[in-house]
Amino acid sequence: MVPRMNFALTCFIAIVGLAAKPAIAEATYDNPVIEIHRGGLAYDAAGERLAALSMFGQACDMGLPAACTMAGQIEHETASNEKDHIRAARMFARACRAGDDVACKFTGMALGPLSRANSTEPDGVMTFALLAMGEECRHPGGEKACVDAAQLLGEVEEPGIDLVAVKAYGLRACKKEVSTHCRGAAMLPGGTRSSDETFHRNDLLCATGWAGGCDALLEPLMEETAGVDAKRQLNALSAACDERVGIACADLGLYYSQGPESARDPGAAYRYMRYGCDAFVAKACFAFGVMHKKGIGGRIDEKRAVSLVAHACELGSPKACATLARIAGESETGTAAGIAAAEALRRACRLGDTSSCTSGKR
Template sequence: MTTVAARIFAPVLLAAAGTSTFAEAKERPFDDEAMMEIHRGGLAYERDGDTYAALSMYGQACDMGLAAACTLGGQIEHETASDNKDHIRAARMFATACRAGDDLACTRTGMALGPLSRADSPEPDGLMKLALLAMGEECRHGGAQACVDAAQLLGTTEETGADIAAVRGYAVRACEDQHFAACISAAMLPAEEPDAAETRARNVLLCNAGWAGGCDALLEPLMTGEAPGEVDDLKQALKAACDDWVGIACANLGLYYTQGPKDAYFPGIGFRYMRSACDLYVAKACFAYGVMHKKGIGGRVDETRAQSLVAHACEIGSPKACATLARIAGESEEGEVAGVSTTEALRRACRLGDKPSCVKEI
């Protein structure tokens, strides 16, 4: 494994080269060097077409805490699945990455569970909860079909322990978007829904418990200013979670201090929080951190560092970073960047859900 990984990637560990700026209260949860070496071995094996070896590597890195490895491993499990157990393993890998804040993994959890039925699943209630969680996350991020699927799935299950009011919200949203099949589901569900303040309070509790989805949901009210009297509480919840190594919480604070309301613009603070998020292997944070280096947001302009961060963000699961890396590689004389060719960067971006890259790859 070491030989395979070493021949493809030098061990850059870009953001993790030093200790995290803010999250220093607890012992670091990652064995950075070993985890990334194993993950890079998976990338190399997958590039060479050895999916079995790639899955083994991704599984190990996933168990060590790398969300990107969980997503890529889940993808292989899903594509090669031959029975229900394979689909369940895929769903669990996706769900692990989803809980770490990977939006794509949330989407794919429901996809992996699609071939299963309540009747033949060995653990139907747990799987239905997982599917509803995944579809709810996708719906919250604008996936109209997921809103429909979540509502319809709820109508076929019993006593799943799901947040009924929240799922009703998915159905209503789908109905409003003229996905009329969901309107029946919406009409069948209880009318009571928590108000915005209750929802924020629930997300604060989830964030405090280390659930990335709860922390992620706190960004919107901070950015829009829809809860002016709760700003300090929301920020404190994110800061506490960041200190507890919830990477998406650090990333959201980085966004708040660089792209939020004018009175919250403190790019130096945002820069340090974004580094903390990248140190914790949040792929989109590493990409944002690279953009900050390129534009000089919160620090000096550093084109070389920016390019290295984009490459790092691509290898840990940012489709935008991979698409950007493909463009940079295509413009270079060597036809590659950080050992990654244009073709390989496009393949990764496509695998991670960037549809334009799929077209270019073909």
Template sequence: MYRKLKDALALLFLAGICGTAHAQAPDGDAVMELHRSGLAFDAQGNTAAALPAFTKACDLGLPAACTMAGLIEHEAARTTDHHMRAARLFAKACRAGDDLACMQTGIAIGPLSRASSEAPGSTMVLALLAMAEECRHSNGEQACVDTAQLLGADEEHEADLVAARAYAERGCEKERFAACAGVAMLPGKPRTRAETVQRNVALCTGGWAGGCDALLNPLMAGVAGENTEHHLDVLKGVCEQQLGIACANLGLYFSHGPEDARSFEMARSYMRLGCDEFVAKACFAFGVMHKKGIGGPVNEARAVSLVAHSCELGEPKACFTLVGIAAKADDGEAGGIAASEALRRACRLGDQVSCEAQRL
């Protein structure tokens, strides 16, 4: 089994079959309808029909569909190829900014980890398995992102060998493998701050959410210093190129960043742009803004519609919120989604409170 995994990973690294995260923008309503058909089949328990719909929508650039396809593949996985296919789907959605998919990338690789496999036969395989293992533990968010980025390495977005060495070294500390001898051949010198910013800019402009998030973090903490305008300019430029996560990040910055930088009107505008590009958390935030009148007028009907759209795009908080709204409606629905279905989706997307409620 492990030899098959090793061969599959070798193909990933050498041929870059995962592709880049900078997919073509989805064709709006047509792709959403394809995704919705997958959701309808999934609600009926017909995953055989749901999977091709999600896979096609994923191929057309809808991250939420990649996540749903990955969930189905992961749940039915029986072979190495199935596990890796699920991991690739999750990784693609993660690189586009789907936080759930990032965690699921590590989980999908879990059955193939060192704990149940022979010793890794290459340093890069060792690094990937170590990344996935750290991803599955608390505070492993960065490891999840690094896992997805390594799975998506290609000629344009080369593997982060500095990060790979750090994970591989930690893996070697736990158990000695033959592959550990190759760790020393990877770049070991940490990047300077300038080099780190340069790489994050390259990733973000190339459509990788991890790079955009890395540019946002110091802005939110107010520690970007002289790089503040540069980071903002990069995010604005990428947003203009219709990469939704960059728009959503700007919306977050102008709504929850340093007080002297806040502009709720700008935040609302950027959240709308992020939602237009199918970023689930941007749609949810945009809905909350309509509900509370943040940065613009109150529009409760629009708020419900946006929360429902966010739920369709895989935001568990939106689905759980929709449960309460639908439960109070005369027809038991909100945004065209029944309370029971919203609860099922929230649980399916990892919301444990919803799973507990389903069992009651």
């Protein structure tokens, strides 16, 4: 079994040319990375794409998921060949694995031009499965495919490539169109993991900063799945958060704020959302802003709430940017936290919020 996996992985890397990146390290507020990212945003707003890409690329390499997303967008928009699209997908994948939901969707967007309908015959079973993931990701209900594609784009170390998932995508693609790689896809291992195997894989993924693992630990807690050892799941998330995996902290904040009634703890939710935001998780900053607005876990602080929404916007939350645009539009100055309503709408539109695109044209 092992030689087959190594052969597939070798083909995948050799043909597609992907040098996997390590999981994104968490950054702190005293790190200059956010200032570099803001410089990229300023250049992007001014239409200076190359300068913006340089700034975003630096911030991405320093560990800021939002910068990886923005760099991926520019790479995708200026792509002229398949290698360019792969490079963009890799940028998106890095951000997706760190918990940027927008980047997960964009991973499929970047892989779209490489779909079977628009690409030469892909080489290798892994590449074939990757394109199948990208194809599913671009259609409604394909969220899991987006995340799986992002994981496959960067996975080379433990816990190893999920060949069971790869096989499922490959076989679905084979039902639509016969490929020379269908036989290889059928030979990949199938079956399901035990609950313990699943937990340990998710725990390892989460501990190394991969959002898919953290989210998988959270899901049964939110749904109160029968037979799940809640304490074990929570301990795994807490351990990852202690190691400054931002998405693990954000997931704990979500659990204590929107989980089962018996688990809700405003103080804990406030604390963990703050940790997630401190690690530059956009959705944690937005949720933390809402908590300040409503006084959840602490006193009401509307000024701080707006500041946090603005921070979530610059970290790539389209919902936060749209909200900031509304706040700015209702203010006397037409700005909020120093950002004009038009600029907030532009950012929201750029991040995929289509309603903001039409609002900006009115």
